[in-house]
Amino acid sequence: MTDILRVDELSAGYGPLGVLHGVSMTVRAGERIGIVGLNGHGKSTLLKAIAGLTGWQRGSIQLNGVEIGGTRSQGPGRFTHRIVRMGLALMPQGDALFHGLTVADHLDSGAFTTRAWRERKQRRERVLAIFPPLSKLLAQPVGRLSGGERRMVSLARGLMSDAKLLLVDEPSLGLAPKISRGLVEALMQIDLADGAMIIAEQNLSLLEGKVTRLLGLHAGKLKGGAVTQDTALTPHLLHHH
Amino acid sequence: MTAKTQARDMALVGRRRWLPLARSHGSASWHRVRYPLTRRTPLLFETRYNPFTLATERRLVTVRPIAWVLMLALLAVAPPLLGNNSFVGAATLFEMYAAINIVWMLQIGTAGIFSLASLATVGFAAYGSAALSIYAGFPWWAMWLVGPAFGLVFGVLIAIPATRLEGFYYALLTVGIAELCRVYTVQSQPLGAANGGLFGTDGFVPDSMSERHGIILGFYAAFVLLLGALVLYRMINGQRLGRLLRAAPEQHEAFAEALGINYRAARIQVFLISSAALGGIGGFYATLLHGATPALFTMDQLLLLLAMIVIGGIGTAEGAVLGTLIVVLLDKVFISLGPSRLIFIAAVMLGTVLFLRGGLFGIPAQYQAWRGKRQSERRAAQSDKGGEIMPEEATEIADKQAIYTKRFDANLRAELKRLISDQLIEEHRTTMGKRRSDALERVLAHFRSAAVADKYAVLAVKPFAEYRIIALSGRRGVPPRVVDDRLFATPEEALHGVFLKRVQDLMDS
Amino acid sequence: MDPYYLVLTTVTLASIYGLLALGISIIWSSLGMINMAQGFTFAVSGYGAWLVAQNISQSGIAVIAAGVLTGALSGALIGAIAFIPLYDKPNFPLRSLIATLAISLCGGQFLLWIFGPRVKALPKIFGYGSYHIGTAVISREKIGSIVCSVALLLITLAWSKNSRRGLEIRAMMQNPEGAALVGVGLRSTAMSVMMVTGAMAGLAAVLLSQNYFVSPFAGATPLVKGMVVALAGGLGSVSGALIAAVLIGFIEAVTAVGLGGQYVLITQFLFIIAVLLIRPRGIGGMIEHSRE
Incomplete structure (x- = not known):
């Protein structure tokens, strides 16, 4: 089993505010990890820290065995594009869409890595099969779509790339329960192959029973390595010490 | 605590600002000199009691008017x-x-x-x-x-x-x-x-x-x-x-x-x-x-004026005056260079905006922000502190006993972490209800002494068939929460699950 | 009033204004920075073209290429000084505005120091002579400058619409954080934006220097004009900037014919203030609004 992501003693924050305190976790190929926790306990910060978007951070983050973390005390987002090109896709809270561009432009923009750009046509077909409602909206500017459709565009854009690790921040935020359930279903159907997915979510019941592991994030620290499938807790412990 | 660490702690005395003190006696605390016809005072004094000597003292809140x-x-x-x-x-x-x-x-x-x-x-x-x-x-x-x-x-x-x-x-x-x-x-x-x-x-x-x-x-x-x-x-x-x-x-x-x-x-x-x-x-x-x-x-004159307020810091009168002083001085000192002295002024202006957020008078605030960030990062770097309170935090805690209690807890947890091993976990699984080793008993005694809030418990969903792990809320009237969706067939398995969770929490702390 | 003359003057002015305004507009929308050093780029490209014309070749292509290249380099320099160190710092828009102002102050004095206060003239790259269109006479240099600037405008628009780099820039205009998340390097994209807009200013400098001279502070007036055109068009709106360029060029032509040259700036300003009072976000803002 290969480790897609290996986080070791990660601390991160913004200015004088420390949000994450010594978080360690390992994500293996084929896993879907759910991170649950209340508002303000560091879920988004954890995902942002992996993408290099926090104000400062310390500790090691390895993506596919390549170090992308390390100590950084300024320049949020300065290396994000490089991390993204190494195989990360973050679908952030608030979607970070380009309001004036069309849905088709968004899907193209998701494929900015060199290989993906060449085969963006096939990839677009594949992504549209996961989110069928989007195929009718391709020529629409995103500013005119509804909240659920925007979230779909954001997820679809993330899936266009070569990403080995998909980070999804709060897929249900601001959406009707039915729509968010549908979105989570769509996320579960994605073929991860040798990749992995981390979903941060406030609503535990949305993820329960669907993901490989659930981790709780409380006050910037991981709580419990709750396991819902056969993978035991001990290997995780052993990795610690 | 050794003398050396004590000296270090003394050096890190929080972030109190030094303010000029004036002696005070009786009515001096209440007497104010005011501008005629207004309630404004020329100098802003604050009277307070010194926490150590209990003497009243008057502190000058800002020296700016002087x-x-x-x-x-x-x-x-x-x-x-x-x-x-x-x-x-x-x-x-x-x-x-x-x-x-x-x-x-x-x-x-x-x-x-x-x-x-x-x-x-x-x-x-x-x-x-x-x-x-x-x-x-x-x-x-x-x-x-x-x-x-x-x-x-x-x-x-x-x-x-x-x-x-x-x-x-x-x-x-x-x-x-x-x-x-x-x-x-x-x-x-x-x-x-x-x-x-x-x-x-x-x-x-x-x-x-x-x-x-x-x-x-x-x-x-x-x-x-x-x-x-x-x-x-x-x-x-x-x-x-x-x-x-x-x-x-x-x-x-x-x-x-x-x-x-x-x-x-x-x-x-x-x-x-x-x-x-x-x-x-x-x-x-x-x-x-x-x-x-x-x-x-002309644009150049406008630029000179802009350079003045930018160098001093936009938003304050003293910034405007200081910036003007610097630019006029530069202008007159380098007057022999002719118009190319503007290059110096532009360079100073460029340096100011590249390195300073709010001009010269913004330096203290920028320094404070930088120091706050560095302190937070340093705290994060010391990952082995294990819940202890850092000296700079300690100055903000009135009850010093709390600091030592935390330190004791941290040492205790570090000691117990050393006892946890695969054999110990295996022993817990197999010796349910039997006599246990000294190490396991010590770990269990620590777990049992945890506070009720967030303490794990086992819930029998269907007796003798389905058990779940829950966490107590610790507050009357607030029901416990479900921790995860794992189901256990026997109470022994569930109890072992609780043990694993506690071990996990201990290792993570 | 001769309609042919009016149309020709309008088109000539509009193409130059469009070139000047588009650069400022694109930089504002994609980098969030107001580039007050565009005037410096303008002046320095004039000198670049002059140096090549003096020392290497008098041919039109070489002179234009030298101007465009110098402009691109100057754009890159401005980006390296005013954008790269500042873009993720607090208070970025104001600080970068002041940084570009400082560069323009420094640069003007620097040019004065090196080349001296005497103005230089570029060779007439389009030759002499003129043509008759309807009742109006148009010189070869006017036709040349219209063709060059319209060509550059069209190439830039097509490039931004169809190429991958163009999509990256449009993505960055809309949402820099989102752009970083799809793998767009903000710094390298910003530098390419600065170079493209610098090249535009360089071309405008060579074209305008057919009628005016190259001097250390030649960039001030084009900068102000380009800025107010961009403002009237709506900062960040490409189509708005082009419409505003045509309208303002037309007003300049009409005023020059009807009232006299000294009233041009006044009527232009009255027009721009009127536009901004009606639509505080400029003409481009108006289009976007009616689209919703």
């Missing part, structure tokens, strides 16, 4: 006593530019209208009053009187777009307006296009005065102008209008409006008042230099 008075006194006395004619002339220019910048700060800082037409307002009034003096024979005192009127007219004209445009749109438009004025004055014959400016106005220096005395008179007139600008700044920024506008900062105007603050009217009011003041300075300019030139409207 610094202002000293600096202004120095400025009033030093140049005419010590300097030659050109030095006094430079000081006069400094005072005039400082006055312009202070009033400009009212527009940019207090009113939040990013107008780059401040110098254009001065120039408009200077040209207007100079023209009246030359073509209608106005004496110098009448020019001082019509200056503000011209400024007000110009202010009204450029305030109309200010009601609709925001931020940079307005800034760019005012740059364009200044350029328009420049082109007009360069082309217009009645405004002295042929002579490179409109010259020959009445001056306030009597003809009978010697040259030196005339320059010194000009210096003191400009000094009074600077004082006037400072008083105006204080009256507007520190009083009703300024406070209204401070409640309505950019992006948060809607909140102020919901409180019933008519911030638009207040902004325009401040803008018009300061425009009139700039016009007054323009009238003074025309009498001091006996005319006006199109240079008042």
Whole structure:
């Protein structure tokens, strides 16, 4: 089993505010990890820290065995594009869409890595099969779509790339329960192959029973390595010490 | 604790500010010197009890007024006593530019209208009053009187777009307006296009005065102008209008409006008042230099002024004055270099914006922010502290016993972590209900002593068939929460699950 | 009033204004920075073209290429000084505005120091002579400058619409954080924006220097004009900037014919203030609004 992501003693924050305190976790190929926790306990910060978007951070983050973390005390987002090109896709809270561009432009923009750009046509077909409602909206500017459709565009854009690790921040935020359930279903159907997915979510019941592991994030620290499938807790412990 | 660590802890005494102390006795705490007819005091004293000696002491909250008075006194006395004619002339220019910048700060800082037409307002009034003096024979005192009127007219004209445009749109438009004025004055014959400016106005220096005395008179007139600008700044920024506008900062105007603050009217009011003041300075300019030139409207002059307020720090009167001082000094020190001395000024300006957030007077705040960030990062770097309280946090905790309790807990957890092994976990699984090893008993004793809040428990969903792990809320009436969705077939398995969770929490702490 | 003459003057002015305004507009919308050093780029490209014309070749292509190249380099320099160190710092828009102002102040004095105050003239790259269109006479240099600037405008628009780099820039205009998340390097994209807009200013400098001279502060007036055109068009709106360029060029032509040259700036400003009073976000803002 290969480790897609290996986080070791990660601390991160913004200015004088420390949000994450010594978080360690390992994500293996084929896993879907759910991170649950209340508002303000560091879920988004954890995902942002992996993408290099926090104000400062310390500790090691390895993506596919390549170090992308390390100590950084300024320049949020300065290396994000490089991390993204190494195989990360973050679908952030608030979607970070380009309001004036069309849905088709968004899907193209998701494929900015060199290989993906060449085969963006096939990839677009594949992504549209996961989110069928989007195929009718391709020529629409995103500013005119509804909240659920925007979230779909954001997820679809993330899936266009070569990403080995998909980070999804709060897929249900601001959406009707039915729509968010549908979105989570769509996320579960994605073929991860040798990749992995981390979903941060406030609503535990949305993820329960669907993901490989659930981790709780409380006050910037991981709580419990709750396991819902056969993978035991001990290997995780052993990795610690 | 060794003597060495104690010394280190003493050095890290939090972030209290040092304030000058005055001795106090009885009524001195309550007696205040006030300006006549107001409730304002010249110096702001705060009386408090020293927590160690319990003596009352009076602390001076800010030394700024004292610094202002000293600096202004120095400025009033030093140049005419010590300097030659050109030095006094430079000081006069400094005072005039400082006055312009202070009033400009009212527009940019207090009113939040990013107008780059401040110098254009001065120039408009200077040209207007100079023209009246030359073509209608106005004496110098009448020019001082019509200056503000011209400024007000110009202010009204450029305030109309200010009601609709925001931020940079307005800034760019005012740059364009200044350029328009420049082109007009360069082309217009009645405004002295042929002579490179409109010259020959009445001056306030009597003809009978010697040259030196005339320059010194000009210096003191400009000094009074600077004082006037400072008083105006204080009256507007520190009083009703300024406070209204401070409640309505950019992006948060809607909140102020919901409180019933008519911030638009207040902004325009401040803008018009300061425009009139700039016009007054323009009238003074025309009498001091006996005319006006199109240079008042050029981009380079505007840049020099902008350099002044940027170097000092946008938003404060002292920033405006200090920046003006630096730029005028640079300008005069390198005067032998000719126009290329502007390169030095631009380099200083560039360095300021590249490295400083809010100019020279923004350095303390920037340093505080930087130190806060570094402290937080350093705390994060010390990952082995294990829940102990760091010295700089300790200064903020009144009950010192809490610090030692935490330290004991941290040591205990570190000791117990060493006992956890795969064998121990296996032993717990297999020896349910039997006698256990000393190490396991110690670990279990620690787990059992945990506080009720968030303590794990086992819930029998279907007795003898389905068990779940829950966590107690620790509060009466608040039900426990489900920890995860794992189901156990026997109570033994569930208890072992609880044990694993606690081990996990222990290892993570 | 001769309609042919009016149309020709309008088109000539509009193409130059469009070139000047588009650069400022694109930089504002994609980098969030107001580039007050565009005037410096303008002046320095004029000198670059002059140096090549003096020392290497008088041919039109070489002179234009030299101007465009110098412009691109100057754009890159401005980006390296005013954008790269500041873009993720607090208070970026104001600080970068002041940084570009400082560069323009420094640069103007620097040019004065090196080349001296005497103005230089570029060779007439389009030759002499003129053509008759309808009742109006148009010189070869006017036709040349219209063709060059329209060609550059079209190439830029097509490039931004169809190429990958163009999509990256449009993505960055809309949402820099989102752009970083899809793998767009903000710094390298910003530098390419600065170089493209610098090249535009360089071309405008060569074209305008057919009628005016190259001097250290030649950039001030084009900067102010380009800025107010961009402002009237709506900062960040490409179509708005082009419409505003045509309208303002037309107003300049009409005023020059009907009232006299000295009133041009005044009527232009009255027009721009009127536009901004009606639509505080400029003409482009108006289009976007009516689309919703």
